[in-house]
Amino acid sequence: MTTSPPVLEVVRDAAAVAHAAADEIQELITGRPAAVLALPTGRTPLPLYAELRRRYQAGHIDFGQVQTFNLDEWVGLGPDHAGSYARFMREQLFSHVNLRPENCHLPNGLAPDLAAECAAYEELIQRAGGFGLAVLGIGRNGHIGFNEPGTPFDSRTHVALVTEETREANRWSFPPGVDPPDRAITVGIATLLEAERILLLVTGAEKAAALERALRGPVDPLVPASALQLHPRVRVIADAAAAHHLDADARTRGG
Numbered sequence: 001m002t003t004s005p006p007v008l009e010v011v012r013d014a015a016a017v018a019h020a021a022a023d024e025i026q027e028l029i030t031g032r033p034a035a036v037l038a039l040p041t042g043r044t045p046l047p048l049y050a051e052l053r054r055r056y057q058a059g060h061i062d063f064g065q066v067q068t069f070n071l072d073e074w075v076g077l078g079p080d081h082a083g084s085y086a087r088f089m090r091e092q093l094f095s096h097v098n099l100r101p102e103n104c105h106l107p108n109g110l111a112p113d114l115a116a117e118c119a120a121y122e123e124l125i126q127r128a129g130g131f132g133l134a135v136l137g138i139g140r141n142g143h144i145g146f147n148e149p150g151t152p153f154d155s156r157t158h159v160a161l162v163t164e165e166t167r168e169a170n171r172w173s174f175p176p177g178v179d180p181p182d183r184a185i186t187v188g189i190a191t192l193l194e195a196e197r198i199l200l201l202v203t204g205a206e207k208a209a210a211l212e213r214a215l216r217g218p219v220d221p222l223v224p225a226s227a228l229q230l231h232p233r234v235r236v237i238a239d240a241a242a243a244h245h246l247d248a249d250a251r252t253r254g255g
């Protein structure tokens with residue numbers, strides 16, 4: 001089933017991961033100014049967004065025609081809520097670069113009809129031609145987006161139940177005393193697997209086991225990121241801490 005396994009590149013630290021990822025995004029946008037990107041939130045992409053801000057300010061990247069789709073949003077949080085991903089993206093990237101507001105898409109966590117919102121978001125992605133590049137992080141339980149273990153690989157944008165472990169892992173991005181919601185809208189695994197290219201960013205020793213299972217374990221919905229083994233153009237950029245189980249293997253591949 002697998003055509004070509006994910007390419008693993010191991011670099012020194014989180015800054016080097018951000019630099020390599022920014023290089024790929026810059027190169028894509030330079031060649032294709034109207035590129036369609038899927039973007040993650042969380043701790044992992046913070047240095048990437050800082051690097052993209054720098055490159056925009058230095059005149060190296062023009063986001064004027066780029067479209068972005070975020071992977072997910074919490075159910076029940078509006079764009080001004082401190083824990084919402086809409087706010088995270090404004091603060092980290094959107095308000096600092098020349099992305100046009102109408103080209104920056106996130107699911108609406110306040111939609112009265114969540115099923116209709118999911119269908120509309122999926123439709124918007126399809127109308128944009130799908131993702132040219134999907135930038136992903138990975139959860140300690142192997143999730144991608146909010147596709148938690150057990151999510152079918154044929155899933156499209158849907159409302160996901162967020163595990164207790166994942167809610168805890170996200171607590172840092174909420175004000176004290178505010179609990180992360182237990183549901184989120186996320187693009188599905190099938191939606192992600194249709195991206196032309198996928199870039200998975202992995203930093204920190206706490207992700208090492210998940211990364212190893214994703215790349216070297218069986219393709220299994222219990223490890224959602226193992227679905228990436230089914231995609232022909234996946235590049236994984238990991239720091240040394242995240243790849244410490246995989247270092248030797250990466251070296252033999254010249255990664």
Ligand code: PGA
Nearest residue numbers: 042043044045137138139
């Ligand atoms: P993190 O989240 O970057 O905050 O670790 C990644 C993820 O859960 O996908």
